[in-house]
Amino acid sequence: MKIGLTYTGTAKKHENYVNWLKANEDIEIITLSAENNNLNDLKKCDGLVLSGGIDIHPKFYGNDNTQYNNATNLNEKRDEFEIAAFDLAQKNKLPVLGICRGMQLINVIHKGTMFQDLGEEKLLNAHKGNPDKLHSVKVKPETILSKIVKTESIQANSAHHQAIDKLGQDLIINALSEDGIVEGIERKETKNKPFLLAIQWHPERMDEAGLQNSAGSAAIRKRFIEEVKKSINENH
Numbered sequence: 001m002k003i004g005l006t007y008t009g010t011a012k013k014h015e016n017y018v019n020w021l022k023a024n025e026d027i028e029i030i031t032l033s034a035e036n037n038n039l040n041d042l043k044k045c046d047g048l049v050l051s052g053g054i055d056i057h058p059k060f061y062g063n064d065n066t067q068y069n070n071a072t073n074l075n076e077k078r079d080e081f082e083i084a085a086f087d088l089a090q091k092n093k094l095p096v097l098g099i100c101r102g103m104q105l106i107n108v109i110h111k112g113t114m115f116q117d118l119g120e121e122k123l124l125n126a127h128k129g130n131p132d133k134l135h136s137v138k139v140k141p142e143t144i145l146s147k148i149v150k151t152e153s154i155q156a157n158s159a160h161h162q163a164i165d166k167l168g169q170d171l172i173i174n175a176l177s178e179d180g181i182v183e184g185i186e187r188k189e190t191k192n193k194p195f196l197l198a199i200q201w202h203p204e205r206m207d208e209a210g211l212q213n214s215a216g217s218a219a220i221r222k223r224f225i226e227e228v229k230k231s232i233n234e235n236h
Contacts, residue, residue, distance in 0.1 A: 002045045002046055003027060004041065005018065006051045013051075017029075017099075023221070034078045034082075042088050047097070047224065050098040051102055052099050052101045052159075052202060056105055058116065063113070063114075068116035082102075082105055089194070097224045099201075100199075103200055107171065108168070110169050111168050114162050118163055127158045127177075127181065128158065130159070132205065133159070134156070135155075136155055136178060137154050145175055145184050148197075151215055156183065156200075157205065158202075160200060171185045172187070184200065203216060
């Protein structure tokens with residue numbers, strides 16, 4: 001089994017994703033990045049994980065303001081590469097998991113928009129910190145996410161200053177924080193479509209908060225790996 005993983009920007013953070021995805025299974029992680037210009041490597045993969053990282057350039061969601069609060073360095077080449085990776089994964093019917101920035105990018109690809117900065121009060125209370133902020137997430141019933149975590153509320157970790165504003169086309173919200181921030185999205189219609197799940201928190205580093213075996217981490221990984229295995233059987 002081979003899973004394509006977009007490069008998050010730092011070696012340590014990338015290693016967290018690799019370790020979380022591999023766990024104790026025979027899984028090969030293929031790092032994908034604009035710097036390596038290796039989009040074709042995704043054709044050898046059985047699934048795709050869009051990782052976290054820097055802000056998406058506002059031009060991709062129809063906004064020309066790049067001077068907003070807490071703006072990070074922007075990298076249009078990364079945005080373009082990862083949009084192309086998502087499109088290729090969809091074309092090849094690969095399961096896709098989006099994490100933090102990855103969720104935001106999936107929303108933008110589907111013509112959604114972003115809150116460019118949540119404001120200091122929301123950030124300090126729940127969403128951004130070092131180490132990650134811990135807060136509860138309300139999971140919407142009858143969603144793929146609810147079937148994965150099997151509970152109405154989970155503890156999650158946050159490290160983000162942006163969030164989904166307008167929801168993208170053909171998507172639904174599957175989770176919200178207590179202060180109303182979108183914490184997860186998935187497809188509205190799943191029939192004859194590859195698996196797609198995206199979350200705002202970081203399951204790959206929930207062990208730092210003592211939550212590595214929580215439904216918000218272990219169950220999500222388990223379901224994604226199951227979907228990848230199912231896809232391999234269907235596509236070969």
